Amino acid sequence: MNTTERDLVRRLWVLLSLAVVSTLVLFGAYRGVHDDTVPLASSSAPGILAVDTARNAVQRAHAAVDGSGTPPDATGDFHTQISVAHQSIAVAASENVAGPADRHTLKTITGLITVYSAWVEQAGQEEDASLRAAFLHYAERGRDDIVERLDELQERWLAVAREQASFPWPLWLGWGAVAVLGLALCGALVEAQWFARRRFRTAVQPWLLAATVLWAGWSAVLGWFTVRAQRAMGDSLAALRGVRSAEEIPEAGANVERYMADAGFWASLSGWVLVGGVVLMVLTVSGLGPRISEYRFRGQR
Amino acid sequence: MSRPRTRTLVAVAVCLVLLAAVVAAVRLTGGWTGSVTVLANWSGAEREQFERAVRPFEEEHRIDIVYQGSSALSQVLAADLAAGTQPDVALLPGPGELTAYAAEGRLEPLDGLFEAGDYGGVWVPKVAGGDGRKRTYWLPVKAGLKSMVWHGGELSGAGIGRAAGEPGRWCVGMESGATSGWPGTDWVEDILLQQAGPEVYAQWANGRLPWTDPRVRKAWRTWGDLVGAGDRSRVDRLLQDDFARDCSRRNLEHLGSFRDSHWKPLAGDFVHSAEVIPGAREGAAHWEVSGDLAALLNATDEAKKLIRFLADPETRLPDFTAHRRAAAPDGPEDAPRRRIGSILRGAERRLCWDASDTMPPALRDAFHQAVLRFLVAPGELDARLRELEDMSVDRRPTLPVCGGG
Numbered sequence: 001m002n003t004t005e006r007d008l009v010r011r012l013w014v015l016l017s018l019a020v021v022s023t024l025v026l027f028g029a030y031r032g033v034h035d036d037t038v039p040l041a042s043s044s045a046p047g048i049l050a051v052d053t054a055r056n057a058v059q060r061a062h063a064a065v066d067g068s069g070t071p072p073d074a075t076g077d078f079h080t081q082i083s084v085a086h087q088s089i090a091v092a093a094s095e096n097v098a099g100p101a102d103r104h105t106l107k108t109i110t111g112l113i114t115v116y117s118a119w120v121e122q123a124g125q126e127e128d129a130s131l132r133a134a135f136l137h138y139a140e141r142g143r144d145d146i147v148e149r150l151d152e153l154q155e156r157w158l159a160v161a162r163e164q165a166s167f168p169w170p171l172w173l174g175w176g177a178v179a180v181l182g183l184a185l186c187g188a189l190v191e192a193q194w195f196a197r198r199r200f201r202t203a204v205q206p207w208l209l210a211a212t213v214l215w216a217g218w219s220a221v222l223g224w225f226t227v228r229a230q231r232a233m234g235d236s237l238a239a240l241r242g243v244r245s246a247e248e249i250p251e252a253g254a255n256v257e258r259y260m261a262d263a264g265f266w267a268s269l270s271g272w273v274l275v276g277g278v279v280l281m282v283l284t285v286s287g288l289g290p291r292i293s294e295y296r297f298r299g300q301r
Numbered sequence: 302m303s304r305p306r307t308r309t310l311v312a313v314a315v316c317l318v319l320l321a322a323v324v325a326a327v328r329l330t331g332g333w334t335g336s337v338t339v340l341a342n343w344s345g346a347e348r349e350q351f352e353r354a355v356r357p358f359e360e361e362h363r364i365d366i367v368y369q370g371s372s373a374l375s376q377v378l379a380a381d382l383a384a385g386t387q388p389d390v391a392l393l394p395g396p397g398e399l400t401a402y403a404a405e406g407r408l409e410p411l412d413g414l415f416e417a418g419d420y421g422g423v424w425v426p427k428v429a430g431g432d433g434r435k436r437t438y439w440l441p442v443k444a445g446l447k448s449m450v451w452h453g454g455e456l457s458g459a460g461i462g463r464a465a466g467e468p469g470r471w472c473v474g475m476e477s478g479a480t481s482g483w484p485g486t487d488w489v490e491d492i493l494l495q496q497a498g499p500e501v502y503a504q505w506a507n508g509r510l511p512w513t514d515p516r517v518r519k520a521w522r523t524w525g526d527l528v529g530a531g532d533r534s535r536v537d538r539l540l541q542d543d544f545a546r547d548c549s550r551r552n553l554e555h556l557g558s559f560r561d562s563h564w565k566p567l568a569g570d571f572v573h574s575a576e577v578i579p580g581a582r583e584g585a586a587h588w589e590v591s592g593d594l595a596a597l598l599n600a601t602d603e604a605k606k607l608i609r610f611l612a613d614p615e616t617r618l619p620d621f622t623a624h625r626r627a628a629a630p631d632g633p634e635d636a637p638r639r640r641i642g643s644i645l646r647g648a649e650r651r652l653c654w655d656a657s658d659t660m661p662p663a664l665r666d667a668f669h670q671a672v673l674r675f676l677v678a679p680g681e682l683d684a685r686l687r688e689l690e691d692m693s694v695d696r697r698p699t700l701p702v703c704g705g706g
C-alpha cells in the first residue's frame with residue numbers, strides 16, 4: 001500500500017467514523033427534544049385544560065345555586081355546568097391523557113361531583129331553612145374537596161409539562177456534541193476534498209461536496225426545527241400556566257394548538273436522521289472509494 | 302474468510318453480558334413490576350399513615366400502590382363496579398355493603414390468604430357469595446372502638462355525669478362530606494345498645510325489629526334530650542360543624558377511638574358511654590365497634606400479596622388493629638390506647654358492629670338523613686321512623702352483629 005492509498009483509506013475511515021458518531025449523537029439529541037413535543041401537545045395540554053374546564057364548571061355550577069341568600073334552586077345553568085364538568089373529566093380521563101393513577105383520581109372526583117350534586121338538589125327541595133343551609137354547606141365542602149383534588153391533579157400535570165418543555169443539561173451536552181462533531185465532520189470533508197484536489201488535480205470531488213452540503217444543511221434544518229419546537233413548548237407552557245376564567249380556556253387551547261401545530265411533523269423527522277447518516281456515508285464512500293480502488297489496481301499491476 | 306479470533310469472541314461475549322447486566326439492573330432497581338389500585342375513605346393523616354405502612358411492601362415487591370381516598374367511597378365504588386373498572390382492593394367501613402357485594406358475586410374470596418383465626422369471629426364472619434357458599438370475603442385492616450365518651454381527664458365520674466346532662470357541654474358536629482349525619486347515627490345506635498342490650502340491638506340492625514319499636518323511639522328521644530334537638534340556634538351550628546372539630550377539654554365528646562389523636566395532647570381519657578347514657582341497663586358493658594374492611598375485587602397476584610401483607614401483624618396500619626398477635630401500644634402516655642387495644646382484642650368483652658355499617662347503603666344513607674331532620678324537628682320523629690321502616694322491609698342477609706370479640 002503506497003502513501004496516497006494509505007492516506008485515502010485513513011481519511012475514509014475517519015470520515016465514516018465521524019459520520020456514524022455524528023448521526024447517532026444527532027439522532028439522540030433530536031429525539032431528546034422532539035419525543036416530548038407530541039405528548040405535550042396531545043396529552044399534557046388537553047389534560048390541563050380539561051381539568052381547568054372541570055374546575056371552572058364546578059365553581060360556576062355552585063355560583064348558580066348560591067346566589068345572594070335566595071333559596072337555592074337546581075337551575076338549568078347548574079345542570080349544564082355539572083354536565084360540562086363530567087364531560088371535561090371524561091376528556092381528562094381518556095387513555096392518551098391520564099395514566100392509571102390519575103384515572104383513579106378522576107373517577108373519585110366524578111363520585112364527589114355526584115355527591116355534591118345530590119346535596120345541592122336536596123338543598124333546592126328542602127323547605128326548612130336550617131336544613132337547607134346545612135345541605136348547601138355540605139355541598140360547599142364537597143365543592144372545595146373537588147376543586148382541591150382538581151388543583152392537585154393540574155399541578156401534577158403542569159409539572160410533567162414543565163419537564164417536557166425543559167432543556168436539561170444532557171440536551172445541552174447532546175446538542176453541543178452535535179455542533180462539535182458536525183464541524184469536525186464538515187472540516188474533515190473539506191480537508192478530504194482539498195487532499196483529493198491536490199493529488200488528483202481535479203477541481204472538485206462532487207460526492208464529497210454533496211456530503212458536506214448534505215450534512216451542514218441537514219444539521220442546520222434539524223437544529224432550526226429544534227429551536228422552533230423548544231420555543232413552541234415554552235410558549236405552550238406559558239399559555240397553560242396560571243389561573244384562567246372559563247372564557248379564557250378555549251383561547252389558551254387554540255394558542256397551544258397553534259404553537260404545536262407542526263409538532264407531529266418535527267417528531268416524524270427523527271427517523272430521517274438515520275437515513276441522512278446512511279446517505280452521508282454512501283456519498284463519502286462514493287467520493288473516496290473509486291480513488292482507493294484506482295490505487296489498489298495500480299499496486300496490483 | 303478467516304475465523305474470528307478467540308479474543309474477539311471473548312470481547313463480544315463480555316459486551317453482551319455487560320449489556321444484559323445493565324438491562325437487568327435497570328429493571329430491578331427502577332420501575333414497578335405491577336400495581337394495585339386501592340380505594341378507601343382515608344384522607345389526611347390516616348392516608349399518610351396508610352401510605353407509610355405500605356411503603357415497605359412497595360419496596361420489597363416493586364408493586365405500586367395507587368391509592369384514592371374519599372368520603373364518597375360508596376358512590377365511587379358503585380360507579381366503578383357498574384362500569385367494570387373497580388379497584389383491585391376496596392377498604393369499606395363496615396360489612397353492610399360488602400355483604401351485598403359478596404352476595405352479588407362481586408367479591409373474590411380471601412380464604413387461604415390469611416388466618417381468619419387471628420381475629421375474633423365478629424370481625425371475620427363467613428358470608429354467602431354469589432354461588433351461595435359461605436366464605437371469608439374481608440379482612441379487618443383498621444379497627445375502631447365506639448361507645449366512648451371522651452373528656453379532659455380531670456372530671457370525676459359524677460362530674461362527667463353532670464356535664465352530660467347539659468347539651469351545651471357536648472361537642473357535636475354532623476358535617477362529614479357524603480356521609481354527613483353519621484355521628485348522630487352512632488349516638489342513636491349506642492344508646493339503643495346500652496339501653497336495650499345486644500340482642501335487641503342485633504335484631505334491629507338486621508331488620509328484625511321495627512324502627513317504630515318503642516325501645517328504638519326511646520333511644521332517639523334520649524339522644525335528642527342529650528344534645529338539645531329542636532334548639533334552633535344550637536342545631537343550626539351543630540348541623541354545619543365538622544364532626545372532627547376541636548373540642549375543649551372541659552367538654553365531652555361521643556366519638557370513637559380515632560379521636561385519640563385529638564384528646565392525647567389534652568391528657569384526655571374516656572369512659573364507657575353507658576356511664577352517661579340515661580336509662581342504660583345495669584352493668585351494660587357492650588362496645589360498639591367499627592372497622593375498615595379490605596375486600597378483593599380483582600384477584601390479581603399483586604392484590605393477593607397486598608392482602609397477605611395487610612394481614613401480617615408486623616404491618617403498622619393506621620390506628621388500631623383487631624389482630625390478636627399484633628403488638629400493643631406501650632409507654633405511659635399510651636394508657637387510653639392500651640385500653641382501647643385490649644378492648645378491641647379482648648375476648649371477655651362483647652363487641653357489636655356499628656349497626657348502620659351493617660345496613661344496606663340506601664337504608665344507612667336514609668338513617669344519616671333522618672338524624673339531621675330529627676335534630677331540627679324532634680317532634681316529627683314518628684314520621685322519620687315510619688320512613689325508615691318503609692325502607693327496611695326488604696329481606697337482607699343476616700350478619701353476626703355482636704360477637705365475643
